[in-house]
Amino acid sequence: MDKLKFYNTLTRRKEELSPLSPPVVTTYSCGPTVYNYAHIGNLRTYVFMDELRRTLKYAGYTTKSVMNITDVGHLTSDGDDGEDKMQTAAKKQNKSPEEIAAFYSAVFFKDLERLHILLPEIIAKATDNIDEMIDFVKVLCDKGYGYETDDGIYFDISKFDGYGKLSRCNIEDALAGARVAVNTQKRHPADFALWKKAEKNHIMQWQSPWGMGYPGWHIECSAMSKKFLGERFDIHTGGVDHIPIHHENEIAQSEALEGHKVVNLWMHGEFMLVDGGKMSKSLGNVYTIDDLIAKGFSPLAFRYFCLNTHYRNKLNFTFDGLSGAATAYNRLRGIISACKTAQKADADTAQKVQAQKDAVVAAVYDDLNFPLALGELWTMAKLPACRDIYDAAVELDSILALDLHLPQEQAEQQIPDEIKQLADKRFAARKAKDWATSDALRAELDALGYTVLDGKDGYEIKKK
Ligand code: AMP
Numbered sequence: 001m002d003k004l005k006f007y008n009t010l011t012r013r014k015e016e017l018s019p020l021s022p023p024v025v026t027t028y029s030c031g032p033t034v035y036n037y038a039h040i041g042n043l044r045t046y047v048f049m050d051e052l053r054r055t056l057k058y059a060g061y062t063t064k065s066v067m068n069i070t071d072v073g074h075l076t077s078d079g080d081d082g083e084d085k086m087q088t089a090a091k092k093q094n095k096s097p098e099e100i101a102a103f104y105s106a107v108f109f110k111d112l113e114r115l116h117i118l119l120p121e122i123i124a125k126a127t128d129n130i131d132e133m134i135d136f137v138k139v140l141c142d143k144g145y146g147y148e149t150d151d152g153i154y155f156d157i158s159k160f161d162g163y164g165k166l167s168r169c170n171i172e173d174a175l176a177g178a179r180v181a182v183n184t185q186k187r188h189p190a191d192f193a194l195w196k197k198a199e200k201n202h203i204m205q206w207q208s209p210w211g212m213g214y215p216g217w218h219i220e221c222s223a224m225s226k227k228f229l230g231e232r233f234d235i236h237t238g239g240v241d242h243i244p245i246h247h248e249n250e251i252a253q254s255e256a257l258e259g260h261k262v263v264n265l266w267m268h269g270e271f272m273l274v275d276g277g278k279m280s281k282s283l284g285n286v287y288t289i290d291d292l293i294a295k296g297f298s299p300l301a302f303r304y305f306c307l308n309t310h311y312r313n314k315l316n317f318t319f320d321g322l323s324g325a326a327t328a329y330n331r332l333r334g335i336i337s338a339c340k341t342a343q344k345a346d347a348d349t350a351q352k353v354q355a356q357k358d359a360v361v362a363a364v365y366d367d368l369n370f371p372l373a374l375g376e377l378w379t380m381a382k383l384p385a386c387r388d389i390y391d392a393a394v395e396l397d398s399i400l401a402l403d404l405h406l407p408q409e410q411a412e413q414q415i416p417d418e419i420k421q422l423a424d425k426r427f428a429a430r431k432a433k434d435w436a437t438s439d440a441l442r443a444e445l446d447a448l449g450y451t452v453l454d455g456k457d458g459y460e461i462k463k464k
C-alpha cells in the first residue's frame with residue numbers, strides 16, 4: 001500500500017494516512033436529503049468523495065465506505081426548527097414521503113452513475129435504521145448527555161468537553177451564535193435535538209420510549225456510522241457547511257457515547273459558487289446535471305471541470321468556465337485515444353511517459369491534488385504520440401474516471417433524456433404508421449435542435 005497524505009480539518013494539518021485495519025480503509029460520507037434534485041454543488045461534494053475512494057483503491061487499499069440517504073426529513077434549518085423537508089415536498093407534490101424519497105434517490109443514483117462516481121459499498125437509508133438511532137439516544141440519556149423536554153430529547157452540549165473542537169469555536173461562541181431559544185425548555189440555546197416528539201399531523205413518525213416521534217438529523221449519521229463501521233473509523237467526509245453544526249454535533253454524540261475519539265480524519269469539500277455567489281432558487285442559478293446536458297455539456301466534462309480545482313478551494317461555476325473545461329477535456333480525450341493505434345515509444349519517450357505517470361499519482365497521493373494531476377497528464381499528452389501514453393492514461397483513468405480511452409466525438413454526443421424520449425415516441429409512431437404524429441414529433445425535435453435519421457431497425461439522433 002502506497003503512502004497517502006490528507007488534510008485533516010480537525011488538526012488543520014496534512015497527515016499521513018494510517019488506517020486502523022489496513023488494507024481496509026473505513027469511510028463515512030454524509031449523503032443527500034432526498035427531497036429534491038441534487039444540484040451541481042452537491043454533486044461536486046460527491047465527486048470529491050469519489051476522488052478519495054478511487055485514490056485509496058489505486059493505492060492498494062480496500063474501501064469499506066458508507067453513505068447515508070436521509071429519507072427522514074430533517075428540518076429546514078440546521079437548528080431544530082422550521083418545516084420537515086421531506087414532508088413539505090410530499091405535500092407540495094401530493095405524494096407520500098416514501099414516494100418522494102424513492103423518486104429523488106433514483107435520480108441521485110443516476111447522477112452519480114453519469115458522473116462515474118463509484119457507489120460506496122454500503123448505502124444506508126435513515127428509515128431502515130431508526131431502531132439503532134433510538135438505542136443511541138437511550139444510551140446518551142443514560143449517560144447523562146440527553147435530557148427530555150416537552151417536544152423532544154436534547155443533547156446537553158455543556159456536558160461534552162470538546163464541543164466546538166472541529167470548527168474551533170468554544171461553547172460560548174456556540175451559545176452566542178445560536179438563535180434565541182424558541183424552545184425555552186432547552187438548557188442552552190445551542191443544545192440540539194436527538195429525537196423530536198411528533199405532532200399529530202407529522203407524517204413520518206415512529207414508536208419510541210418517548211412516544212411517537214422522529215430522529216434528529218445529526219443522530220442519523222452517528223448511529224449509522226457506528227452500526228456499519230464500528231466505534232472507530234478512518235475518514236469522515238462532507239461539505240464545509242457541515243463543519244460547524246452537523247459534524248460538531250456528530251462528534252459530540254459519538255464521542256459522548258463511546259468515551260473516546262471515533263473518527264481519525266475529517267475531510268471537507270469546499271463549496272461551489274455560481275457566478276461568484278451563492279446558489280439559490282430565488283436567483284434562478286441552481287443547476288442540475290440535466291440542465292448542463294440540456295445545454296450540450298456531458299456529465300464527464302463537468303467532472304473534469306470539478307477535478308480542475310482542488311477540493312479544498314472554492315469552485316466558481318460559470319457556463320464559460322464549463323465550456324473551457326469541456327473543450328480542454330475533449331482535446332485531451334482526442335489526443336489520448338489517438339495514441340491507441342500509435343507506435344510504441346522510443347526509450348527516451350517511454351521514460352518521460354513513466355515520469356509523468358508517476359507525477360500524476362504523486363499529485364493525487366498528496367491530499368488529492370487533482371488539478372496538478374491534470375497538469376501532469378497534459379504534459380504527458382503533449383509528448384510525441386505513442387501507445388505508451390494511451391496505456392498510461394487508461395491505467396490512470398481508474399482514478400480520474402474520465403473515459404480517456406474514448407475518442408472525443410462520443411463525449412460531444414450527449415443526447416438529453418427528454419430528447420431521447422421524444423425520439424423514441426416518434427419512432428414508435430412511425431412503426432405504427434401514424435405519420436401525422438411522427439411528423440409532428442420530428443418537427444418538435446427539429447425546433448429543439450435535433451435531427452433524426454431513420455434506419456431499417458432504428459434511428460440515429462444528432463444535434464444540429
Ligand atoms: P444536503 O443534501 O443539503 O445535505 O447536501 C448534500 C451535500 O452537498 C452535503 O455534503 C453538503 O455539504 C454539500 N453541498 C451543499 N451545497 C453545496 C455547494 N454549493 N457546493 C458544494 N457542496 C455543497
Ligand code: ZN
Pocket residue numbers: 029030031221246
Ligand atoms: Zn452526516
